[in-house]
Amino acid sequence: MDIQELYSENVRKMKSSEIRELLEVSQQPGVISFGGGLPNTGAFPVGDIKKIVNDVLDEEGDIALQYGTTPGRKKLIEEIISMARKDDIKADIDNVIITVGSQQALDLLGRVFLNEGDTIFLGSPTYLGGINAFRSYGADMIGVPLDDDGMDVDKLEEKIKESRKEGKNLKMIYTIPTFQNPAGVVMSEERRKRIVEIAEENNLLLVEDDPYGKLRFDGKPLKPLKAYDENVVYLGTFSKILSPGFRLAYAIAPEEVTKKMVIAKQSIDLCTPTFTQSIAYRFIKEGYMDRHIPRIIKMYKRKRDLMLEALEEYFPEGCKWTHPHGGMFLWATLPEHIDTKEMFKDAIKEKVAYVHGRAFYVDGGGSNAMRLNFSNPSDEEITEGIKRLGKVIEKKL
Ligand SMILES: Cc1ncc(COP(=O)(O)O)c(C=O)c1O
Structure with missing residues (x-):
């Protein structure tokens, strides 16, 4: 049986997300990842949800489970x-x-x-x-x-x-x-x-x-x-x-x-x-929700600041980056001759990961850029990871 022959035109067009594949590599032990788009697990309101789940089941389990x-x-x-x-x-x-x-x-x-x-x-x-x-x-x-x-x-x-x-x-x-x-x-x-x-x-x-x-x-x-x-x-x-x-x-x-x-x-x-x-x-x-969002903002703001400070300190001259007023990401642009997709292998060797810029373009571009996520890593990982990444970039100059 040739299953390939049976696939629809639609499925033939689908591509596995490049990021997902990169993220698997970045889950190796010891790797600091700025790659994923994940919230910080410390920002999950576990205690509040536990209480609410009980209330939901006690008071409206019939609707909530239907x-x-x-x-x-x-x-x-x-x-x-x-x-x-x-x-x-x-x-x-x-x-x-x-x-x-x-x-x-x-x-x-x-x-x-x-x-x-x-x-x-x-x-x-x-x-x-x-x-x-x-x-x-x-x-x-x-x-x-x-x-x-x-x-x-x-x-x-x-x-x-x-x-x-x-x-x-x-x-x-x-x-x-x-x-x-x-x-x-x-x-x-x-x-x-x-x-x-x-x-x-x-x-x-x-x-x-x-x-x-x-x-x-x-x-x-x-x-x-x-x-x-x-x-x-x-x-x-x-x-x-x-x-x-x-x-x-x-x-x-x-x-x-x-x-x-x-x-x-x-x-x-x-x-x-x-x-x-x-x-x-x-x-x-x-x-x-009204009490929770300010807690997330406080945590992510601190992480954004830490990342901006680390970038100032450890990224070599010729690199620039956005200064976001919110969200979870910033975008760094390196000197033009550096191909961030190719550099990813070196970064993984130094145990740090990011997503290369080209992944986010439909028509080329972004080859010397990278997306850095600051919400998910710990404070210590942000500083250490940017230091490692700075060294990787330095070697390419
Ligand atoms: C711009 C944008 N749209 C949509 C999504 C998908 O979010 P959801 O978890 O709601 O599917 C994301 C997740 O990272 C996103 O960044």
């Missing part, structure tokens, strides 16, 4: 709507769908909107999981450069015009405007307003992926894109503010879009786990 509806538990959706209102996002119950992580929301958007060859504009660099989700639907992905103020909207407009001229079928703009993964940058207010207009003018779906917006350490909060235009599809998640193990996230979208996402989701998993939804609901409703 199948739920596909859009999600109404009580949780109402809490999500109140949270969103604080960010000037207006939504009703029919605008929200709860998903198994934002990753599922990205996949659902692919199912609902993309035909083979449809064009999407996304950051250069951008979130690898987004690239993989859209690739599996055969999307034609066009990278738009970023700078310290986020996606360059003038370049975006140029690329839209060029693509139209080439007769492409334009569908979507995918962006992570706040504490971007991987670069850690924030889109300026001016650009936020402009990108919303560009999407409207060109009839493109604007997808705002916002896993990190609540993790702001300093600087003035900016309104999400969704606050400027109800047609934006906004993706939020509990992965970074509660626990990624819950696999709980949500999309806020125009009602007709959530309806289609619900239909698409029905054939995947029927519903998001009711149990974790019930716990998350109480976590917000009973005030735990």
